[in-house]
Amino acid sequence: MLEISLNSKLQDVVNEIADVSGYMWERGWAERNAGNFTVDVTTLLPADMKLGNQFLSVAMPISQPELAGRSFIVKVTGAAMRNVAKQPKKHLLLITIAHDLKGYHVLWGGEGTASKPTSEFISHLKIHQYIRQNDMPLTTFLHTHPPYLIALSQIEKYLHENIINHLLITMHPEVKIVIPDGVGVAPYRCPGSEELADVTVATLKKHHVILWEKHGCAAVAADIAEAFDYIDIMEKSAKLFFICKSSGYLPQGISDEQLDEIRGKFQIK
Ligand code: 13P
Ligand code: ZN
Secondary structure: OOOOOOOHHHHHHHHHHHHHHHHHHHHOOOOOOOOEEEEEOHHHOOOOOOOOOOOEEEEOOOOOHHHOOOEEEEEEOOOOHHHHHHOHHHHEEEEEEOOOOOEEEEEEEOOHHHOOEOOOHHHHHHHHHHHHHOOOOOOEEEEEOOHHHHHHOOOHHHHOHHHHHHHHHHHOHHHHHHOOOOEEEEOOOOOOOHHHHHHHHHHHOOOOEEEEOOOEEEEEEOOHHHHHHHHHHHHHHHHHHHHHHHOOOOOOOOOHHHHHHHHHHOOOO
16 A cells, blocks of 8 residues: 655654653553544645545544544554654554545555554544634644543542632642643543543533543643643642642642732733
8 A cells, every 4th residue: 555755744743743652651641552642734735635545545433524634643543652652653643534524544654454543533533523613723632641630530529620620720830821721521431432522522612621530631732742731730730739648738729819810920811
């Protein structure tokens, strides 16, 4: 089967994906094959590219009309982030969705028909559909398993958005500054299911960062490094809380006055 050679802009995206995949492994967010991502790279490919039988074609799991003709780099299901970091081409696919939405073409990456997109592909597709429908300047959906945020989502009290956001905002001043819309909480749904996709899209309407109850965290962003940073800040905040608690202290947290000062200085509503 034919495959394309990456131009320098696509190669930059692949390099950034490899770097971020390595960071997630080093952070302990990516046991075994945990986590996945899609990066919309449509604008980095020639608009008039001919797509036909010369590329491997695979049926689509769902039809998302806004995604006709769009191209994505996606993690291969089962691939470990530590291996994406070392051998990105083997563990990534560059795909273009056919204009009739019946299938996608594999332009680059993977190891033939054995390499399929992430098991969370339906969530990724529905999220990119939402991003395109709303003309949002975002390319990336990233999902990972950061332990302190997942631990918080195991505690019933913190499944309420106002309570978890108050905690995360008051543990670390950067949270309010970098993620003013806070974290959204998507109720538990089976991994890989369309139900998980639907609760994620519903939560995305108000938040860039989403906790998947008892499973992981996800973020939409302009690029994969930004998505990583959003989750990293939230995870640091959750970790600080557990460090205080496990050393026997109740954290003081940032006061309401200090929060007001941050809102004023950074013009946050
Ligand atoms: P994949 O290897 O299929 O991407 O699954 C990882 C994961 O985290 C599922 O939620
Ligand atoms: Zn997962």
